[in-house]
Amino acid sequence: MTIRADNRLLDGAPMQPLDCHQCGAEVEVRKASWHQTSVQWSSQALGACLERRAAHSGDGGGPDHGLFPGCTALRESIVRAALDGAIPVPEE
């Protein structure tokens, strides 16, 4: 089976590079609306993320089985980038 491209990335805005203000990890980001955010990590970026490293120094147990829900610093960086227009947000 071939892996196909998301039609929204072909016809709409592409993923855009963004640095995390805390750890400098470079990820790709896209917002389809104020409510929606997509983030593509590379293994390099994941290795650089401080919160991720802190989360994985534990035993990874617990009810959610070591799930890393996401980096809060990166989340903030994305909010800032959206608010000052660096990451475009389509008008509703």
Add this chain to the structure above:
Amino acid sequence: MKGWVTVTAVEASTTGIRAIEAEAVPTRFARGWHCLGLSGQFKDGKPHTVNAFGQKLVVFQSGDGGLNVLDAYCRHMGADLSKGRIKGDELACPFHDWRWGGDGRCKKIPYARRVPLRARTAAWTTMEQDGLLFVWNDPEGNPPQPEVAIPRIEGATRDDWTDWVWQEIVVETNCREVMDNVVDMAHFFYVHYSFPTYFKNIFEGHVATQIMNGLSRPDARPPGKGPRMLGNSSVASYHGPSFMIDDLTYHYDDMDLKSVLINAHYPIDGNSFMLHSGIIVQHSDKLPREGAEAMAHKLGEFILKGFDQDVEIWKHKTRIDNPLLCEEDGPVYQLRRWYEQFYVDVADVRPEMVERFEFELDTTRPVEAWKQEVEANLARRAAAGRQA
């Protein structure tokens, strides 16, 4: 009739009609652990037939208590071993009584002096955990890697949780359809009558996660007495291609109910799969033992109803490799990119199949609040510009 297809394509492009594209279903089956259901059902002293991965398998318990899975067809003259009998540590064929061990080797032929060479059949790696039986499928024939082990489910072995309420149904379509549910936000509203207010997918390595907080829709709630279900919070992860553990809390007006839901399947063949759902519920002050048992059964029925709603769609839909998505849809393409890792050799797993991807929808902060902040930003910038 040369050019027939071409003409259709030209017509399509001039009329702007979008074509549905679909390759044939894959000829191989996913690499990974697959759950065959509650392990207890296989411990009744009889061999069991399981149709999986395009083959017929036999599950039997040997004298040491372990559960074994073999190819069901006897290598002597092809009889069905799942119609045979367990004799001590071995499975005896119903045709000529050849005795097969859990390792796939023929141990004895009661009427022969010696077992011929190469008397060995396919044996599958099995694993029993938390009351469930798992079988490892790998088209390349490698043993399971420890990194893809199925995590333990704490409540499954604890006294303050109910036993499994387990259900199985055969679904007549390719199992990719059930995987799409991981990302299909909108169908939760239209098919399952719930209302997601927060939704997140995370794909990383061999794990695909769906985090969802939803409100019960008042228009879909049966009126009447009893506690009202307000909504639920769910963290659900597929650990590999077929086994999902969902930490699911139901919120009622007077209590929270903690449960673990299993959503699992194994392919029967390319065009059908066995869909499993299992649920356990934690006891609480409001819901001690019997109440929790009753609730687990009620929820089990509720979940089965949810499956029926999906099945009704799957039964009639077509396979589609090029879904036409709107911005409000979930990451279907990225999920399928993740899922593809289980259908290629380990050496052919590409970085984009396993690299972390996040998709988040958070409606808890109204758009108005966002807009006001942007306005404030712009005003601040304009003021700073005037000063400079």
